[in-house]
Amino acid sequence: MYKIFKKEVLAPTIILFEIQAPLVAKKAKAGQFVILRIHDEGERVPLTIADFDRNKGSITCVFQEVGKTTRELGCLREGDSIKDFVGPLGLPSHIEKYGRVVCVGGGVGVAPVHPIARALKEAGNEVTGIVGARTKELLFWEDQMRAACTELRVTTDDGSYVRKGFVTDLLKEAIEEKGDISLCIAIGPLPMMRAVCDLTRVYNLKTIVSLNSIMVDGTGMCGSCRVTVGGEVKFACVDGPEFDGHQVDFAEMARRAVIYKAQEQLALEKYTGKIAHGCSCGNGGGR
Numbered sequence: 053m054y055k056i057f058k059k060e061v062l063a064p065t066i067i068l069f070e071i072q073a074p075l076v077a078k079k080a081k082a083g084q085f086v087i088l089r090i091h092d093e094g095e096r097v098p099l100t101i102a103d104f105d106r107n108k109g110s111i112t113c114v115f116q117e118v119g120k121t122t123r124e125l126g127c128l129r130e131g132d133s134i135k136d137f138v139g140p141l142g143l144p145s146h147i148e149k150y151g152r153v154v155c156v157g158g159g160v161g162v163a164p165v166h167p168i169a170r171a172l173k174e175a176g177n178e179v180t181g182i183v184g185a186r187t188k189e190l191l192f193w194e195d196q197m198r199a200a201c202t203e204l205r206v207t208t209d210d211g212s213y214v215r216k217g218f219v220t221d222l223l224k225e226a227i228e229e230k231g232d233i234s235l236c237i238a239i240g241p242l243p244m245m246r247a248v249c250d251l252t253r254v255y256n257l258k259t260i261v262s263l264n265s266i267m268v269d270g271t272g273m274c275g276s277c278r279v280t281v282g283g284e285v286k287f288a289c290v291d292g293p294e295f296d297g298h299q300v301d302f303a304e305m306a307r308r309a310v311i312y313k314a315q316e317q318l319a320l321e322k323y324t325g326k327i328a329h330g331c332s333c334g335n336g337g338g339r
Contacts, residue, residue: 053133054088057110062192063185065117066160067126068102074109076139082167083145083262083294086111087270089136090125097121098267100164100239100293101140111139114163114192120319141270142293145260149176150234154226155201156182156219156248158240162193164262165239170200172237178202180230182222184240188213220247227255235260238297242306249297261297263288265305266312280304 058070076086085100103112117126128134145168153172157165162183173179181201185191186209198204205222206214219240227233236259238248245261252259265288267277272290279286282299286292 053135054137055133056128056130057108059128059130062114063190065126066114066190066192067117068112068114068163069125069128070105070110070112071134071137072109073111073137073139076111076137077104077106077109080104080111080140081144082147082171083164084140084142085270085293086113086137086139087141087267088113088125088134088138090121090128091135094124094135095121096136096268096270097125098141098264098270098289100262100264101167102163103167111137114160116160119316120323123320124323138270142289143291145171145237145294147171147175152178152180152230152233153235153237154180154182154223154233156184156223156236156238156240157197158184158219158238158244159186159190161238161240161244161262162191162197165237166193166196166200168237168239169197173200173202180205180226180233182207182219182226184208184217184219184222186210218247219244220251223248224251227252227257233257237261242302242309245297246302249300249302253298259297260294261300262293263295263300263305264293266308279308 055072056069060068062068080101085098087096087098089096099113102114115122117123155165155169169179179201181197181204184207207217207222236252236257238245239262249259265277265279268274270289272287277288280301281295
């Protein structure tokens with residue numbers, strides 16, 4: 053069992069867990085992920101590693117309550133335990149001294165881009181961070197990202213904080229201001245990553261994205277996380293999760309992302325129905 057050291061509500065529906073997992077923390081690197089299972093009857097859920105502390109033996113994950121399992125996960129409290137916590141999985145980010153780099157985080161993508169930006173800065177790069185959210189209320193980890201980057205630029209879709217616009221607006225400005233950026237890292241919702249890649253392709257700026265395709269086992273056996281990159285089939289769990297964004301077939305990935313939408317909605321309706329009728333929430337409740 054893996055104990056939850058810390059729980060923090062970062063924004064509405066966005067939750068941070070710091071979880072006791074010393075063996076995972078010992079090997080974790082920026083860009084990797086874990087797969088957890090709340091209880092014996094739970095589904096396996098992949099979450100990107102947002103931070104790690106080797107001394108404490110802990111892994112930090114940030115997730116958004118969207119479907120049945122993430123809502124059930126959000127019901128757990130500090131001191132509760134998670135049944136399974138497997139990792140680190142996936143290939144770590146390739147970190148070297150590129151020169152000038154831009155790290156773009158959109159929505160919950162701010163969390164996984166954080167350790168990558170930090171590692172790139174520690175490697176001697178000049179790191180421009182760009183973070184965005186729909187509203188000020190949904191923006192989090194601004195201070196952490198400011199510390200991890202050389203400079204940070206912030207935007208909100210509705211203009212409720214700093215400035216109105218999308219992360220692509222700030223990225224375009226950064227590219228044109230600096231001129232000699234060597235690499236862009238973009239993590240966030242699929243449409244955002246696709247829009248970033250459409251922009252950087254114009255400037256011939258190498259762009260790496262982290263794909264959150266449907267995943268089950270996380271070890272390359274089930275094939276559910278397959279994506280097409282450069283015309284070849286890749287598995288996000290073992291070949292990624294990071295890929296050259298200019299080579300990703302985003303249209304195919306978008307179609308695959310919704311193939312279980314009806315089943316996901318049914319599972320959520322059944323779960324919320326049980327909660328409404330008084331079933332316990334957390335500690336394996338509401339199964």
